[in-house]
Amino acid sequence: xxxxxxxxxxxxxxxxxxxxxxxxxxxxxxxxxxxxxxxxxxxxxxxxxxxxxxxxxxxxxxxxxxxxxxxxxxxxxxxxxxxxxxxxxxxxxxxxxxxxxxxxxxxxxxxxxxxxxxxxxxxxxxxxxxxxxxxxxxxxxxxxxxxxxxxxxxxxxxxxxxxxxxxxxxxxxxxxxxxxxxxxxxxxxxxxxxxxxxxxxxxxxxxxxxxxxxxxxxxxxxxxxxxxxxxxxxxxxxxxxxxxxxxxxxxxxxxxxxxxxxxxxxxxxxxxxxxxxxxxxxxxxxxxxxxxxxxxxxxxxxxxxxxxxxxxxxxxxxxxxxxxxxxxxxxxxxxxxxxxxxxxxxxxxxxxxxxxxxxxxxxxxxxxxxxxxxxxxxxxxxxxxxxxxxxxxxxxxxxxxxxx
Ligand code: TMP
Ligand code: ZN
Numbered sequence: 506x507x508x509x510x511x512x513x514x515x516x517x518x519x520x521x522x523x524x525x526x527x528x529x530x531x532x533x534x535x536x537x538x539x540x541x542x543x544x545x546x547x548x549x550x551x552x553x554x555x556x557x558x559x560x561x562x563x564x565x566x567x568x569x570x571x572x573x574x575x576x577x578x579x580x581x582x583x584x585x586x587x588x589x590x591x592x593x594x595x596x597x598x599x600x601x602x603x604x605x606x607x608x609x610x611x612x613x614x615x616x617x618x619x620x621x622x623x624x625x626x627x628x629x630x631x632x633x634x635x636x637x638x639x640x641x642x643x644x645x646x647x648x649x650x651x652x653x654x655x656x657x658x659x660x661x662x663x664x665x666x667x668x669x670x671x672x673x674x675x676x677x678x679x680x681x682x683x684x685x686x687x688x689x690x691x692x693x694x695x696x697x698x699x700x701x702x703x704x705x706x707x708x709x710x711x712x713x714x715x716x717x718x719x720x721x722x723x724x725x726x727x728x729x730x731x732x733x734x735x736x737x738x739x740x741x742x743x744x745x746x747x748x749x750x751x752x753x754x755x756x757x758x759x760x761x762x763x764x765x766x767x768x769x770x771x772x773x774x775x776x777x778x779x780x781x782x783x784x785x786x787x788x789x790x791x792x793x794x795x796x797x798x799x800x801x802x803x804x805x806x807x808x809x810x811x812x813x814x815x816x817x818x819x820x821x822x823x824x825x826x827x828x829x830x831x832x833x834x835x836x837x838x839x840x841x842x843x844x845x846x847x848x849x850x851x852x853x854x855x856x857x858x859x860x861x862x863x864x865x866x867x868x869x870x871x872x873x874x875x876x877x878x879x880x881x882x883x884x885x886x887x888x889x890x891x892x893x894x895x896x897x898x899x900x901x902x903x904x905x906x907x908x909x
Pocket of ligand 1: 577
């Protein structure tokens with residue numbers, strides 16, 4: 506494929522095979538027809554790791570999008586901190602304006618609203634926008650790009666702060682997005698966004714971060730290269746613990762501020778880790794295949810030994826694991842998840858039944874595969890009773906192992 510940003514031929518890295526949409530939890534097996542080829546490439550020119558083919562945005566982000574940020578206590582706390590760090594210091598005398606791209610159910614913007622700051626959320630899924638509006642958070646349905654940015658600027662004026670979390674990597678036309686940010690951002694405004702970090706994905710072999718929604722797996726080097734194309738400059742990068750390792754990027758107009766020491770260090774670390782070299786990604790691909798065979802053989806051994814295995818959390822990430830590793834209801838009996846919209850449904854492609862967490866107490870399994878490995882601490886604390894009943898947990902990131 507050609508790099509979406511610089512157009513040069515990118516080097517093929519992973520081939521995960523045919524995949525359904527990660528979040529397309531289905532009611533009946535017959536519903537599960539859509540498939541696309543999930544593979545990745547790396548562009549050495551701009552250091553950008555990306556998926557080759559992304560299904561139509563309307564297939565992923567629609568009026569039944571089953572992800573609600575507010576369901577996670579940890580993410581809610583995290584966004585409160587983000588607003589404290591980046592919005593609280595805005596000068597109220599200028600009547601500042603904050604825009605959030607991909608505002609979901611308003612979990613982040615509610616903290617901006619509490620500060621009495623003018624704000625607008627924009628998100629393509631009408632169901633989550635309705636939830637945000639019902640909480641008094643101004644939100645509108647739409648995809649953010651240059652055209653939308655110009656309209657927002659006309660109606661509300663320039664933005665002093667544009668925020669986005671776990672959404673910029675969903676947008677294939679990243680140059681159109683960057684051009685929109687450039688138009689909407691005031692002269693001293695900041696664009697602050699965070700995404701799963703490619704450095705962590707490579708270091709932990711967390712290949713489950715690769716699915717339809719994540720068209721880009723960003724690092725500081727690639728983000729700097731992308732935004733420079735439209736006259737914006739990366740001035741800071743701040744590592745985050747969320748989503749198994751994320752990075753927060755701070756972007757301003759070129760010349761507005763110089764690059765932080767922390768960013769200099771991160772850019773150097775990325776060079777040392779080989780994140781600008783194709784070989785690093787090819788080695789990663791080889792580790793993905795190894796982890797696949799390790800997980801499959803562990804589950805097969807457990808089945809042969811007559812053990813009952815269930816899963817914890819029907820995450821979007823689990824779709825890549827289940828389909829790439831060829832795991833279905835023969836190997837995993839059911840998966841529990843706290844999201845009502847996912848319960849009584851089947852996992853896409855692998856057709857494993859999703860149910861309420863109470864099932865763990867009714868029909869205790871011998872083993873539980875922790876699909877929400879990024880929430881390991883929170884979940885193991887919450888489910889201590891299950892562990893005390895003798896249920897053993899399995900993790901597959903960074904290694905396939907039984908958690909002791
Ligand atoms: P995420 O990894 O993208 O945040 O997705 C989290 C999924 O895991 C979501 O479907 C909710 C589910 N989940 C639980 O079922 N129980 C939990 O304790 C946590 C933290 C998440
Ligand atoms: Zn490129």
